[in-house]
Amino acid sequence: MTTQTVEFILSGRTQRKRRWYTVTGILAALAFVLMWAMLLLGNTIYPVQDVIRVLFGEQVSGASFTVGTLRLPRMLSGVLAGFAFGIAGNTFQTMLRNPLANPNVIGITSGSSAAAVFCIIILQASNSVVSIAAIIGGLVSVLCLYFLSRSKGKSFSIGRVILVGIGLQAMLNAVVSYLLLIGAEQDIPAAIRWLSGSLNGIQMEEITPMFLIVLICSPILIVLGKQLSILELGEQAATSLGVRTDQVRMALVLSAVGMIALATATTGPIAFVAFLSGPIAKRLVGAGMSNVIPSGLVGINLVLASDLIGQFAFDVRYPVGVITGIIGAPYLIYLLIRMNRKGDL
Structure with missing residues (x-):
């Protein structure tokens, strides 16, 4: 390998690192701006200094309740849920080497939702029980997806995983619909908030479990990020490069499902x-x-x-899940058409 080749490789690596830091910094700065917008904007727009005083524990007339009790939990739940959904979705897509292989499409989120709605409507359970049930529901969905996707004498097919996952999602959504039909009238609003994916009415104590799971699981996914990228090359390539594929995949799945399940338990399936x-x-x-x-x-x-768009862009306020659904549905249709043309489905 010549000196020029080495310099070219090092230069490319430096450029990629610079781009990564630049993009990550811009995304973090934009998130910081949106966080402040969540705290400042509403029926009453408070000065920045009043919001800062509330965040430091001071009592400010009007602002303490509005910012500290309503807007702060809403903002924090959005941050934690967004981070959990984003990092976990990327984990599944990269690990299975397919952009359709995300928790919403392959039934993992639906499993968590079905378990949680069952606890809300049938058992009238507490929030902690709902969270535990959501995690169990997500894990059971993963196990069902794994066993139903296996086929004797045939190689592993990601397309089969996608199709089985879509069928599993449809079945679980039918279960949720049935539970809504038989549920008591007073329990339906809580379940509906779940299904729409909403940050409305979230209290600070509901955020604690999601914060803990993100604090525990996100470092695992970040540390295993390099191995995750290698898994994208395929089973044989990853094994030849020294990756313990079974152990790494198990850690990735458990961490991602835990984050998805608890985020869903708190905000619903956004x-x-x-x-x-x-x-x-x-x-x-x-x-x-x-x-x-x-x-x-x-x-x-x-x-x-x-x-923010759902709150302020229309005459009627819409839950966050409605807006993200409007954004994501066309992209899903585009991916399905493209994959069908390539023969991946």
Whole structure:
């Protein structure tokens, strides 16, 4: 290898790193601006200094309740849920080497939702029980997807995983519809908030479990980001490069499902955030660099921006999941058409 070749490789690596830091910094700055917009904007627009005083624990007439009790939990839940959906969705898409392989499409989110709605409507369970049930529901969905996608004598097919996942999602959505039909009238609003994906009415104590799971699982996904990129090359290539594929894949799946399940338990299944974050981050960051953190930041920006649009862009206020659904549905249709033409489905 000549000196010029080495210099060319090092120069390319430096450029990719510079682009990664630039994109990540811009996404973080945009998220910071949107976070402040969530705190400042509303029926009453408070000065920045009043908001800062509330954040430091001072009592400010009017602002303490509006900012501290209503807007702050809403903003924090949007940040945590957006980061969880974004980073977990990117994990599944990269690991399965397919942009359709995200928790919304392959039934994982629906599994968490069905379990949570069952607890809300049938058991009238507490929020902690709902969160635990959501995690179990997500894990059971993953196991069902794995076993139903296996086929004797045939090689592993990602397309088969997608099709089975879509069928699993349809079945679980039917279960949710049935539960809504038989549920008591007083329990239906809580379940509907779930299904629409909303940040409305979230209290600070509901955020704690999601904060803990993000704090525990996101470092695992970030640390395993390099191995995740290698898994994208395929099973044989990853094994030859020294990756313990089974252990790494298990850690990735458990961490991603845990984040998705608890985020869903808190905010409901906010549509298409997990689906859009990875591809957007990959397009911004470019090839050759991990887009785990950028995917989480894209998720934060999607959730916060969509919630602000839902609150202030129309005469009627819409839940954040409605806005993200409007954004993501056309992209899903485009991907299905493209994959069908390529023969991947």
